[in-house]
Amino acid sequence: MPTFVYMTRCDGCGQCVDICPSDIMHIDKTLRRAYNIEPNMCWECYSCVKACPHHAIDVRGYADFAPLGHSVRVHRDEEKGTIAWRIKFRNGKTDMELLAPITTKPWGEGIPQLSSEAAPSKDMVDSELLFNEPKYVRMDEGGLHTLESNGLTLKEGVYY
Amino acid sequence: MFNTNPFSELTALISPEVMQGYIILMAILVFLGTVLDMMHKKSAKYFFENAEKAKKDAKRSVGTGEKAGIAVATLANEVLTSGEFCNMKRRLSHLLTMYGFIIFVVATALMIFGVDTSSGTLPMLWHIGAVMLCLGGYWFWFFIRVDVAAEGTKWYHLVRADIFIVSLFTTATFALIWSYLQSSGSGAVADMGWTTLFFAFFIVSNTTLFASVLWSKFAHMFFKPAAAMQKRIAKADGSNLNLPSDFDLTDPAVQARFPDIPEYMGKNPADMGPGIRRESPNHY
Numbered sequence: 001m002p003t004f005v006y007m008t009r010c011d012g013c014g015q016c017v018d019i020c021p022s023d024i025m026h027i028d029k030t031l032r033r034a035y036n037i038e039p040n041m042c043w044e045c046y047s048c049v050k051a052c053p054h055h056a057i058d059v060r061g062y063a064d065f066a067p068l069g070h071s072v073r074v075h076r077d078e079e080k081g082t083i084a085w086r087i088k089f090r091n092g093k094t095d096m097e098l099l100a101p102i103t104t105k106p107w108g109e110g111i112p113q114l115s116s117e118a119a120p121s122k123d124m125v126d127s128e129l130l131f132n133e134p135k136y137v138r139m140d141e142g143g144l145h146t147l148e149s150n151g152l153t154l155k156e157g158v159y160y
Numbered sequence: 161m162f163n164t165n166p167f168s169e170l171t172a173l174i175s176p177e178v179m180q181g182y183i184i185l186m187a188i189l190v191f192l193g194t195v196l197d198m199m200h201k202k203s204a205k206y207f208f209e210n211a212e213k214a215k216k217d218a219k220r221s222v223g224t225g226e227k228a229g230i231a232v233a234t235l236a237n238e239v240l241t242s243g244e245f246c247n248m249k250r251r252l253s254h255l256l257t258m259y260g261f262i263i264f265v266v267a268t269a270l271m272i273f274g275v276d277t278s279s280g281t282l283p284m285l286w287h288i289g290a291v292m293l294c295l296g297g298y299w300f301w302f303f304i305r306v307d308v309a310a311e312g313t314k315w316y317h318l319v320r321a322d323i324f325i326v327s328l329f330t331t332a333t334f335a336l337i338w339s340y341l342q343s344s345g346s347g348a349v350a351d352m353g354w355t356t357l358f359f360a361f362f363i364v365s366n367t368t369l370f371a372s373v374l375w376s377k378f379a380h381m382f383f384k385p386a387a388a389m390q391k392r393i394a395k396a397d398g399s400n401l402n403l404p405s406d407f408d409l410t411d412p413a414v415q416a417r418f419p420d421i422p423e424y425m426g427k428n429p430a431d432m433g434p435g436i437r438r439e440s441p442n443h444y
Binding site: 026082098 | 306
């Protein structure tokens with residue numbers, strides 16, 4: 001379900017407006033606080049929730065993982081490299097905390113410098129491979145990366 | 161200009177009693193506006209209901225001594241130094257506007273209620289307050305305002321949220337122009353010339369500022385400190401607005417509880433950089 005903003009916590013800094021991939025977080029014309037202008041178009045990517053420096057944005061989670069009336073809150077801690085979640089059921093008794101590593105690259109790294117790349121040859125343009133393949137899928141390091149090639153095994157349950 | 165009390169010359173046209181009455185009327189309007197604002201938005205009801213809910217979720221009780229400590233911390237951080245702002249520019253602009261406003265209003269009231277201004281300190285403070293208000297206000301209006309910085313709105317596009325800031329900086333600007341015209345010999349307010357016009361503008365913007373509390377964000381100076389204090393108490397009593405705990409990754413108990421972290425990230429996961437704070441939000 002879509003995001004919503006606690007108006008008393010928002011300071012109207014515009015970080016959510018900046019990060020929203022759907023461009024649906026906007027600043028209210030009367031109160032100068034952020035709000036979701038088109039909840040139907042929100043795909044719950046949680047970008048704004050994690051980006052908000054005041055934890056002023058929340059998402060009502062779907063009823064398929066917690067009965068309605070619950071609270072799902074998240075804190076992305078770049079310094080520690082973790083994302084912490086807390087899911088609390090409406091009865092207050094089921095209160096779960098989860099901690100997961102940030103699996104993306106550090107913010108601002110990994111931006112392709114396309115202007116410094118050489119222009120593709122005709123062969124490359126005609127080829128079925130996309131830009132920088134196979135380098136970007138890491139096939140040139142000896143085949144696809146698999147659990148096995150990385151010395152890992154499949155475990156039961158949800159994990160990283 | 162800076163050392164003269166602009167209100168002393170005004171007494172030729174308006175008696176000090178009328179000016180004092182105006183100040184009292186403005187104070188009453190602020191009080192009424194704040195009460196009506198609270199009733200209309202039900203903010204006080206929401207605030208206390210929320211505080212009650214947080215109390216139920218509390219993991220430990222916060223004593224009176226600790227609460228006093230939190231109040232002092234809130235006063236020092238959120239109230240006096242605008243510590244809630246993550247963006248340094250916004251914080252500086254807010255500090256300029258806030259202290260400018262306080263100095264300006266207090267100096268106005270003291271001068272009108274007949275405090276001796278012969279030393280020139282009060283008029284000087286009045287002018288400094290107005291200049292600070294202008295600096296902070298215009299900086300915010302042209303560059304920092306989120307509609308302009310993040311939403312791509314043009315600076316001249318006015319919405320209802322602008323009542324407060326616009327009436328603030330126009331009050332200070334017209335006050336400075338009026339004071340300059342009066343001291344530079346362009347005539348007194350009673351002469352019905354340019355000085356009178358800018359004095360009238362000053363009074364109109366000032367009245368708008370204090371009479372529009374119900375529609376503007378003027379009341380934030382009363383409820384923001386309360387909300388900041390409540391936020392700190394929620395952190396202290398463990399309810400923490402239902403946010404996750406602050407885990408210490410070097411703690412073996414945490415490592416045992418969340419084995420994925422040490423397994424895939426090592427005992428000390430990498431610093432992922434400043435994150436969203438790396439750049440200011442202006443990519444609209």
